[in-house]
Amino acid sequence: MRLPTARGPLSGALLTTLGSAPGTHRRGWPAVDSAEPLTDEDLQLALFVCYELHYRGWDDVAEDWEWDPVVLTLRARLEAPFEAALRAEAGTQPPVTPTGLADRLTALVGTSRGPSLAGYMQRHATLGEFREFVAHRSVYHLREADPHSWAIPRLDGRPKAALIEIQADEYGGGRLERMHSELFRTTMDQLALDSTYGAHVDAAPAVTLAHSNVMSLLGLHRRLRGAALGHLAAFEMTSSMANRRYGNGLRRLGGGPVATRFYDEHVEADAVHEQIAVHDLCVAFAEREPHLGGDVLFGAACAQIAGSVTATHLLDHWKAGRTSLLHALPPCPDDLLGAAA
Amino acid sequence: MNRVGRIREAAARGLRHLAAVVEARPGSRPEQRPQPSAGDIVPYTDGPLLVRGDVPLHSVDGRAIDPGRVTYALCRCGKSGTKPFCDGTHKAAGFQAPSGRQDPRHQNRPER
Numbered sequence: 001m002r003l004p005t006a007r008g009p010l011s012g013a014l015l016t017t018l019g020s021a022p023g024t025h026r027r028g029w030p031a032v033d034s035a036e037p038l039t040d041e042d043l044q045l046a047l048f049v050c051y052e053l054h055y056r057g058w059d060d061v062a063e064d065w066e067w068d069p070v071v072l073t074l075r076a077r078l079e080a081p082f083e084a085a086l087r088a089e090a091g092t093q094p095p096v097t098p099t100g101l102a103d104r105l106t107a108l109v110g111t112s113r114g115p116s117l118a119g120y121m122q123r124h125a126t127l128g129e130f131r132e133f134v135a136h137r138s139v140y141h142l143r144e145a146d147p148h149s150w151a152i153p154r155l156d157g158r159p160k161a162a163l164i165e166i167q168a169d170e171y172g173g174g175r176l177e178r179m180h181s182e183l184f185r186t187t188m189d190q191l192a193l194d195s196t197y198g199a200h201v202d203a204a205p206a207v208t209l210a211h212s213n214v215m216s217l218l219g220l221h222r223r224l225r226g227a228a229l230g231h232l233a234a235f236e237m238t239s240s241m242a243n244r245r246y247g248n249g250l251r252r253l254g255g256g257p258v259a260t261r262f263y264d265e266h267v268e269a270d271a272v273h274e275q276i277a278v279h280d281l282c283v284a285f286a287e288r289e290p291h292l293g294g295d296v297l298f299g300a301a302c303a304q305i306a307g308s309v310t311a312t313h314l315l316d317h318w319k320a321g322r323t324s325l326l327h328a329l330p331p332c333p334d335d336l337l338g339a340a341a
Numbered sequence: 342m343n344r345v346g347r348i349r350e351a352a353a354r355g356l357r358h359l360a361a362v363v364e365a366r367p368g369s370r371p372e373q374r375p376q377p378s379a380g381d382i383v384p385y386t387d388g389p390l391l392v393r394g395d396v397p398l399h400s401v402d403g404r405a406i407d408p409g410r411v412t413y414a415l416c417r418c419g420k421s422g423t424k425p426f427c428d429g430t431h432k433a434a435g436f437q438a439p440s441g442r443q444d445p446r447h448q449n450r451p452e453r
Contacts, residue, residue: 102386165411165412168411169410169411169412173410173411178409239429240428240429241429241430241432241433244422244428244429265409267423267428267429268408268409268410268413268414268423268426268427268428269410270429271389271414271426271427271428271429272389272391272410272412272413272414272427274388274429275385275388275389275391275414276391276412279385279386
């Protein structure tokens with residue numbers, strides 16, 4: 001993936017550092033001082049750049065930077081206020097027992113934290129807005145399921161089997177054409193969007209990067225394994241209904257079965273995953289590690305928070321008649337999807 | 342395990358192998374009959390039936406229904422738009438049912 005453009009002193013210093021050889025650069029980092037970490041463009045981009053070293057990496061950046069203490073020091077400084085902000089927003093949860101966890105998860109994800117993006121996409125979004133929505137989501141969906149896979153080696157027994165069962169399905173049961181990231185690529189191609197991995201990162205605002213960064217934060221820290229599982233459960237619990245609406249929205253705009261397949265597939269897939277995630281994964285995990293039951297709820301709250309700030313951002317920008325991306329997408333062909341664009 | 346036990350175990354293994362060979366012979370069973378299954382079906386609390394393992398799914402006339410995934414969920418609330426599969430509608434419908442057998446004496450309040 002091509003390195004993005006800096007958005008402030010932190011991402012600027014990081015990008016400069018990554019351009020040099022590991023082990024030769026020992027500069028100090030600018031102070032991390034962010035009032036609103038979730039919407040801080042500089043902080044979220046710097047964090048995203050740090051995390052990507054653990055996924056596919058960056059073009060022309062030495063791979064040794066992944067475990068270089070200089071970069072890990074910065075990453076820790078960026079993560080501290082980010083996690084603190086998420087915990088503050090999530091609020092303190094009353095203690096939870098494994099037997100009470102399923103109901104608590106259901107109550108938590110049933111509590112709306114913001115406007116309904118899915119409802120808007122289904123009924124009102126223009127084709128241009130739908131394409132922007134897909135560009136935002138591509139930052140995650142082109143590597144769909146990867147962040148939660150970090151949790152696999154941290155589990156044992158029944159929760160591990162449950163996570164494998166979900167992840168295997170996310171990866172299409174090992175069949176490339178059924179892999180969810182590939183289905184998303186097809187949707188992007190149908191909408192005449194660049195479907196190269198990371199193509200829209202440079203145009204993705206802080207809230208979209210934060211949506212991905214939350215998952216990387218929870219996935220890359222063993223101490224947060226409970227939260228990673230709770231995050232996945234919340235994703236799966238809210239996904240079937242939302243994806244049906246996204247699919248309906250795209251059909252309303254003229255999208256055919258090839259374009260909507262990603263959303264249609266998620267309606268049924270996540271109806272399965274939801275049950276496994278709640279009962280076989282989270283509850284079974286909490287039975288083994290009861291002290292982390294609260295973290296499962298924290299992770300679920302993180303998913304809700306990230307979803308809500310993204311929805312608010314998109315809807316506010318569209319309401320004001322502005323692009324929700326940092327750089328507007330190139331205009332789409334008039335005859336795309338056969339719609340009178 | 343003692344010597345008799347081991348002999349018994351080996352004999353049972355041999356019989357199972359023989360049975361499998363006979364089963365696998367062409368024409369040893371009617372075409373339409375479903376293959377012997379090694380799977381399970383689990384009702385999830387207030388949710389669908391999850392099917393795992395080798396459980397054939399087909400319509401009344403014998404045509405296979407492809408779930409498109411290894412573990413799949415069958416609708417239990419009757420409200421799914423993608424029957425026989427679950428599409429998550431049970432939540433909006435407020436469907437309630439225990440994971441275990443429902444006790445007819447508590448029809449109005451399902452046991453959890």
